[in-house]
Amino acid sequence: MGLQVSGREDFLRSFEGAAEVIRRHVERGDIIHIVTHSDADGIAAGSTVGRALRRMGAPFKISCEKRIDEGLVESIAAESPSLVVFTDMGSGYLDIIEKHLRDVDTVVLDHHLPLDVQSERLVHINPITCGLDGSREISGAGLAYLLARTLDGGNLDLSVLGIVGALADQQDKGEKRALLGLNIEIEGAAKEAGLLETRVDLIFYGYETRPLAQALARTTTPFLPGLSGREDRCVAFLQEIGIELKREGRWRALKDLTEEEKRHLYSQLSKHLLSEGCKPEIIHGLVGTIYLFPREEPRTPLRDGREYASLLNACARMDRPSLGVSICLGDRGRCFEEAERLFNEYRRRIAGYLEWVEEMKLIEERRNIYVLRAGSGIDDRIIGVVASILLSTGLLEREKPIVATAKSDEGLIKVSARATERMVRAGVDLGAAMMKAAEKTSGRGGGHDTAAGAFLREEEEERFLELVDEIVGEQLGSRE
Ligand SMILES: [Mn+2]
DSSP: OHHHHHHHHHHHHTHHHHHHHHHHHHHHTOOEEEEEESSHHHHHHHHHHHHHHHHTTOOEEEEEESOOOHHHHHHHHHTOOSEEEEESOOGGGHHHHHHHSTTSEEEEEOOSOOOOOOOTTEEEEOGGGGTOOTTTTOOHHHHHHHHHHHHOGGGGGGHHHHHHHHHHTTOOOSGGGOOOTHHHHHHHHHHHTTOOEEEEEEOOSOTTTSOHHHHHHHOTTTTOTTTTTOHHHHHHHHHHTTOOSEETTEEOOGGGSOHHHHHHHHHHHHHHHHHTTOOHHHHHTTEEEEEEOTTSOTTSGGGBHHHHHHHHHHHHHTTOHHHHHHHHTTOOSHHHHHHHHHHHHHHHHHHHHHHHHHHTTOEEEOSSOEEEEOTTSSOTTTHHHHHHHHHHTTOSSSSOOEEEEEEOSTTEEEEEEEOOHHHHHTTOOHHHHHHHHHHHTTOEEEEOSSEEEEEEEGGGHHHHHHHHHHHHHHHHHHTO
16 A cells, blocks of 8 residues: 555656656747547547647647557657657557657657656656556546646646546446546546536436436447437337426436436336346446536536547547547537537447347357458448447357458458457457458458457458457467
8 A cells, every 4th residue: 555655656746757848848939749549538638738738828739649650650750849748648659759759859648558668858657657557547638637737736627638538448447437546536626626526326428407318318338229329219218117208398307307216217227228138237337426517518418527538439439539629628619519410420320230230130150259240331430339339238149259340441341359358368369369360361450359450351351250260269279
């Protein structure tokens, strides 16, 4: 315990160095280049640094990137930037950063596994290097908030984005889906500023103000098969179980239900989800800590932390991360409307894809994996999300990884593979499987043990799937 506390102090002190470098460049009037991860946490992280800089009167630009590679860092270096700030990415690529940005002041704020690389002009801040848990205790946006607070104590309001980032990265792993570790400190700051309220209840998006059926239909984490993205079905479901949608001419929100009604809703919903094949964990996760932002407009997705995170996630998934950045920077006008439209479209599409997969019985069971060949039936930007939902909701009968394919541009096939932690403990490593199968064909592949992907030529699709099936079999066999 003592060790942990000193780790935390060292960690919090490490922001001073970054703040110093930034102040120096702001004084000189330099344009600061923020490079951030193109996912919901990354969007919140990059924007948090952007807002802090804007308040200092500093010019900046933000670019959202799916991954770091040599080409990207080379092109950043080619612009001869004076200061580059990486957020929610970079720790695993310090070697590449050191190679191409050796002569440029660089700050890396990340919570992914770091490489051990030192460089004179590099300030690297990562909770893992101080013995903290990067996957549960703090997000990229949380790190960005701590930096903003170090730059100016007045940046307390940016704590809200820190909460959004933590929820986006599913760091709500505490009891009753609460945040843990340093995230609790950020939560405290947000509450103190009157920007955050929490309560434990059903977690459907829009607890306070949104009509019940809409709250249910808009919930996407967890994705509720048959309900998420389908308001008409949610209306029918609520009517069927006898919950009044309106009272005295007013639509009722979750907070208007009596305790007894909530219990009834929860138990009927559990029944529905079990009949859809969902796992009990998903159902337990429906009750938890809700994070509400009382200063945001009622009935918008920004009022609820998880929904805010889902909105940013949809922007990233639909290749419009800059819309998410605009929202985090404060836009509540045109960009916000466009993002909301995109979010609705995204939800409807996922719901449609899941129905289509089920109706057409597209999931094939093979020896060691499930296969979903979607062709051009599923947008290749969303195929990974569909695979994750199929796996996590328990719609697959036996415990096997799922490998899903969809047509991409120029005759290419995109592959997304997903496995559970339990499968990984049994020996499965999808990142290795994708890489190996890609090497034996002319594709490219890789990733993590639980989530991996590949690109290959269309005519090699079947051969690739056979190889993956075989490799996963070997991985499972070699463990025995
Ligand atoms: Mn992150």
